[in-house]
Amino acid sequence: MKWRILAAASVIAATPLMAADPVPGDMAERFGALDTVIDISLSPDGKQIAYVSPGPDRSMIVMTADIATGASHAVTQIDAKVGHIGWCAWSAADRLVCQQRSQTKVYGDIGVNFTRLFAIDLDGKNVKMLGQRSSDRALGISLADGNILDWGTGDGTVLMAKMFIPERAIGTLVAEKRDGLGVQLINTRTLQARNLEIANRQASGYISDGRGKIRIMWANRYDTLGNLTGETEYFYRKSGSNSWATFSRSDRNGENAFVPIAVDAECDCAYATRRSKGRRALYSVALNDTLDAKQVFSHADVDVDDVVRIGRRGRVIGASYVTEERHATYFDKEYGALAEALTKALPGQRLIGFVDASADEKQLLILATSDVDPGRYYLFDRTSKTLAEVLLRRPPLEKVQLANVRAVNYRADDGTMVPAYLTLPVNGAAKGLPTLVMPHGGPASRDEWGFDWLAQYFAQRGWAVLQPNFRGSSGYGQAWFQDNGFQSWRRAIGDVTSAGKWLVSEGIADPRHLAILGWSYGGYAALQAQVVAPDLFKAAVAIAPVTDLAMLKAESKRFTNAEIVARYIGSGAHIDEGSPARHADAFKAPVLMFHGSEDLNVDATESKEMDRALRKAGKASTLVIYDGLDHQLRDSKARIDMLLKSDAFLRGSVGL
Known part of the structure; x- marks a missing residue:
């Protein structure tokens, strides 16, 4: 018909x-x-x-x-x-x-x-x-x-x-x-x-x-x-x-x-x-x-x-x-x-x-x-x-001109092509830009083409934004998912840092103005990237981040899914090596974190511990706790405040 x-x-x-x-x-x-x-x-x-x-x-x-x-x-x-x-x-x-x-x-x-x-x-x-x-x-x-x-x-x-x-x-x-x-x-x-x-x-x-x-x-x-x-x-x-x-x-x-x-x-x-x-x-x-x-x-x-x-x-x-x-x-x-x-x-x-x-x-x-x-x-x-x-x-x-989102692929350090989405500023600039790598949460998730309020906000503010579907993302089959983004954190975070390097090599990002921002697992990736590549990103924003894999396992101990969570995160050397709160000494860039006090996905204690470790190591760290909010920060005033603080922090940190 x-x-x-x-x-x-x-x-x-x-x-x-x-x-x-x-x-x-x-x-x-x-x-x-x-x-x-x-x-x-x-x-x-x-x-x-x-x-x-x-x-x-x-x-x-x-x-x-x-x-x-x-x-x-x-x-x-x-x-x-x-x-x-x-x-x-x-x-x-x-x-x-x-x-x-x-x-x-x-x-x-x-x-x-x-x-x-x-x-x-x-x-x-x-x-x-x-x-x-x-x-x-x-x-x-x-x-x-x-x-x-x-x-x-x-x-x-x-x-x-x-x-x-x-x-x-x-x-x-x-x-x-x-x-x-x-x-x-x-x-x-x-x-x-x-x-x-x-x-x-x-x-x-x-x-x-x-x-x-x-x-x-x-x-x-x-x-x-x-x-x-x-x-x-x-x-x-x-x-x-x-x-x-x-x-x-x-x-x-x-x-x-x-x-x-x-x-x-x-x-x-x-x-x-x-x-x-x-x-x-x-x-x-x-x-x-x-x-x-x-x-x-x-x-x-x-x-x-x-x-x-x-x-x-x-x-x-x-x-x-x-x-x-x-x-x-x-x-x-x-x-x-x-x-x-x-x-x-x-x-x-x-x-x-x-x-x-x-x-x-x-x-x-x-x-x-x-x-x-x-x-x-x-x-x-x-x-x-x-x-x-x-x-x-x-x-x-309704009256705002939004930025187009383009699907791209970039080469990881082992030669694998990684899918991602690139959003350039609405002013038409395409080279030498202040740029954000924005890894998604999950890690058993993926970004899709479409409207994203975080990416679009920063595009309005003159930033280029790259959202990588790093290995450990779901939707691409078991080989891409690997052992998930925690047990295979080196590969996942390696793909995230490769995204930053690619942006610089393509001339899209000004290396002096390259930063990283993420929510939940994306916040974890933003922090752990500082551990493995401390000179790459000049500032890191982490929203409701995982900061210690052992703490994340411990948060489920009194629930019936404790064994499933424990198997998912795993045991071994990666627990210590993959926990950014245990490696605050490696950080070079300033860090800004946000967390809801009633977060049941990732306890706010994880951000507090990250902030404490960074301050103890003499690093620049700021933590904002939103009282009464959960993992999603479902409150317009809080989200507006978060955007304003993030934009000011990023600009100040990269020298804009």
């Missing part, structure tokens, strides 16, 4: 939460502001959208907007002390289900993240917690009370995987006896529920077929001490059966198994990923006695990282992967044709994603982005073939 895309006027021109145009030239305010749209969904009837947006004083607000009129209003606001909203979606045209994420301390001093699901009417009333009610009789703690497996047709009933914690029965006749993860068909208005899967202590998750049938279950394995081993066993049900049979088993490294990620009722099969020729490929596996597996998509250079879904039932329509840019191969020809037509209709926003759909899939919510556009949400009417812009992801950047 040939699509004819007709443009339409914006249907939601503004909302009460859209920021006013900032003072011209105040780039830190523009780029440091959080996304206006943190999460968004389309109502079952296709007439409204709901979105989560940052509010004042670190709060978060759930908004709804009428697509026809553009009228919007706040449904509820969550104070930062309570937590924040991860997402909201529609159980009915007049009711939402939202996930609240919070942090707390258990057993006195152990910080943990936990999530809770609640349902709410659009007027903010009839709030219902979907998980088990809290009780002082509970014999355990549930960090996640459940997740939605199937959103149904929009009548207010959803399929929910729900965690049950048994209770002490002393003094009561209504103590909860169920124990483990079960599945319920639950009415989000009344909480009336029908059990579809009894609570199972062995179950770690379920996958439905989108039609209310549970077809996949998996169980993470534990040792005799209650620690996760890293092994997982997957089970399946044949059509019409209530019995479980083994689907696949993964080893302690999560390999050598088909990993199911979706079920297709039409083909009576599961979509699953598995390594093929060193890279992850996508298969369809028949859910019958044969378990016949057929490879449906693979790429010679990169991993398949997910499937593309559409609609309230999560129907699989394609596979997703990233080469230089993110791509989708569509199994559904109609959606493939539509994606191609939209790309042509929106030439400045060539990354097209299907975000949500009405129950009948006649209305589609679409996100279009590029390197020079942070993102615009559109509503596409499949009947009239009209496309209407509804919201901007970052309104403060």
Whole structure:
């Protein structure tokens, strides 16, 4: 079918939460502001959208907007002390289900993240917690009370995987006896529920077929001490059966198994990923006695990282992967044709994603982005073939000319070509520039082509920015990942320092004005680069960095994943050699660090120890702690402050 895309006027021109145009030239305010749209969904009837947006004083607000009129209003606001909203979606045209994420301390001093699901009417009333009610009789703690497996047709009933914690029965006749993860068909208005899967202590998750049938279950394995081993066993049900049979088993490294990620009722099969020729490929596996597996998509250079879904039932329509840019191969020809037509209709926003759909899939919510556009949400009417812009992801950047991002490859010291992304200043300068190498976090992650608020901010300030996908990055197959960026830190950091040398050799970077900045593992890389190449970078900025590998292992000791973390980081000489806090004497460049006091990914103690070691060694070090913030520093004021301090520090350090 040939699509004819007709443009339409914006249907939601503004909302009460859209920021006013900032003072011209105040780039830190523009780029440091959080996304206006943190999460968004389309109502079952296709007439409204709901979105989560940052509010004042670190709060978060759930908004709804009428697509026809553009009228919007706040449904509820969550104070930062309570937590924040991860997402909201529609159980009915007049009711939402939202996930609240919070942090707390258990057993006195152990910080943990936990999530809770609640349902709410659009007027903010009839709030219902979907998980088990809290009780002082509970014999355990549930960090996640459940997740939605199937959103149904929009009548207010959803399929929910729900965690049950048994209770002490002393003094009561209504103590909860169920124990483990079960599945319920639950009415989000009344909480009336029908059990579809009894609570199972062995179950770690379920996958439905989108039609209310549970077809996949998996169980993470534990040792005799209650620690996760890293092994997982997957089970399946044949059509019409209530019995479980083994689907696949993964080893302690999560390999050598088909990993199911979706079920297709039409083909009576599961979509699953598995390594093929060193890279992850996508298969369809028949859910019958044969378990016949057929490879449906693979790429010679990169991993398949997910499937593309559409609609309230999560129907699989394609596979997703990233080469230089993110791509989708569509199994559904109609959606493939539509994606191609939209790309042509929106030439400045060539990354097209299907975000949500009405129950009948006649209305589609679409996100279009590029390197020079942070993102615009559109509503596409499949009947009239009209496309209407509804919201901007970052309104403060609407009038800012952003810098183009170019995929490049540079030669590492062993001759290997390393992929990276180069962003040059918007003023057109290309040689002899102040330059930042910006390694990504993870390390099991990678950078992609598109909009990056950190890189774009520094490009506005006149810096060239190079983002390397060093060896140890994910997405390029097992050979590139090696033993991960901690155990193979020499190779990963070697690729990062090679990036700096290449920038100088190409004449892009002025060697006197070359610096490095990174977040999380990227912060670790920025610091460890000072250990191995102290003369290369003239300044280092590290945000929430790992600074000591032994400390990082120790942070997980009271959690069930302690053994997995310990294996991932490893043991041996690299623990000492790869910990920058133990080699402060090697540093020559000044260091600026930022950390949130409530960071549960990397404890702020690591930055404090790095700062202490540098000062003791007589090195220049500054540490900024943001009270009450976590690893992501989800606060506009803090991010603005971080950008201003970083820019001033870098300029002063390299002599600009």
